[in-house]
Amino acid sequence: MSQEYSFSLPYDAFDLDLIGLSPADVGGSDFTAKVSEFFASQFAKFGGRARVICNDSAKTIDVKWTKERGFKEPKDRALELLQGGKIAEAIPLLWTLHQEHPNDTDALYNLGVAYSELGQLPKAIAILGRLVEIDPKHVHGLIGIGVAYIRTQKLQFGEEHLRKALKLDPNNQWALRNLGACLLKQDKAEEAVPVLEAAVKAAPRDLQSIIGLGQALEEVGRPEDADDQYVKAIQIGGPQQLLDLAKDRRTALAHKTMRDRGDFRPDVMMYITGALDKFANLSTKDIQAIGVEIAILGQNGLDINDPDQKYSLRSLPGKYSGLQLCSIMYAAFKQFSPHEDVGIDFSKEYDAAREMRG
């Protein structure tokens, strides 16, 4: 039989240079995530079984591994299934573990979160409620039950549990992110802003927190700051649905900002006039190519508040500002697909430009 190794390392004894964090990050959710990632990468190829637990109550990283093929504790197997997204498969195993060890906080937490993920919210709340009854300082348990309550639209209960979690771990990114979302759902954008700012500070690359902060900033009338957050999210990159959301918010924000500034934009009218002049010598196919190229470019967001001519096109020589490109795109689509909603309404300016050209 192969040796089974185990060791326990205090949080503050872990070499932070290995994961690029500072002492202030120790114990935070970013820390535990990166520590787990570090060990996962170290054990990725050794061909055996490894288990890493960041024990928040003891502030230790507990690691166990062996090459013994038969080594697969039920808990490990359940976690493996959970990590692989096989939640329904993991439930029976987790339930068995819970029956064997009714007061085991790990078993309660995993089972409760699994129920929550599967949408079995009353069961999730009951199990996670039991967990925080046994260990009122179980930060992840408090977050789990808070999220489950939010999912059942019991927002005040959700808020209450997430705030309890934050009292214990003020920089916990999950608690901050979910509390921010919970506050937004309750139309408490003013309160959500500092919470989501803290979430972004705790996890600077977390798209959900960044986009949530953008939405909160929009709600409190800070569109430019909101736009900065959406730009940041797009630059970081990540799941397409989140990036699409950030892009959609940018477009809507730009549209709204422009309209808020006045009913009629003479500069837009002039850009459209110039575009129509150019189109007069082009085929419909060429105009279509210009419109589509700008639309594709716009998927990453065009900065219409910056007058700098920093954009260029393959299909139309020259340098253009963001607003100029939007104007050209609007005019172009009017030529080959006049009823297409291009996400921005320059109809007054377009009509005025056509009238002026006679």
Next chain:
Amino acid sequence: MTPTEASKSIEEKLTAASGKSVLAQRDSNCSGHASIKIASDDAPAHVLRYKPELESELPYLSAFQCGLALRSIQAKTVNRFDLASTPAMGQEVKELIEEHLRKTGSPVPMAMVPQLCQQLGHGLGLQLRSMPIAIRVDEWLYRDYPALAELQRKSIERQLQEAMHALGPSVRDFAPQRIIDANVGMSCAFAKFWAAAWNEPEVAVPFISAGYGKIGDELLGLVQSLDRSPDGDRELVNQWAELLGLADWFQTIDKQ
């Protein structure tokens, strides 16, 4: 060749080199898993002591201890040495422990300080005296005596697991950082040696994750770069002591 035959062959090398045989004794109080006392001029035999519960690993333990003794005997007289602690070691270890217990509010009572001084200071000296040379002996056994490989592995795995305990919070309750650093630094070199020999990098991960990867590499580098003959062992221990910041606490002295 069986493990017992391999062990016997090494024992015979020691007997041939020293002119004295080896006497094995079960001893539950022996330090470490096993130890060997090289026969003085007036003693009839070298005495090998081993823990009774490790009887099944005796061929490897005996081979390893005889290998250590053999290196000592094969060195020129001028290079034979013992390791002695300096007067500063006792005083400084005591101060470090007292300060550590006060500063951390450790549950360990002050009355245990003398015992801890003995345990930690003496233990560190033993580790410094044996570990760098142990790597050389183990390397030799691993390379030239495959019949011992299975028992060797079993023993090394146990040693590695024991070394990992020094990383845990319970040891930090009573051991000052300077002592932990020296102890774990040496263990890291040991683990890195086996990680490379077995091509199993994971056995060094615990020590690397605690920040001892660099010192482990440097110590292991000395084992591999300095004179690898028995005459180089004394210099190796001196250089480990220097690198670990233990040169003020321990010095090699001519063997009496």
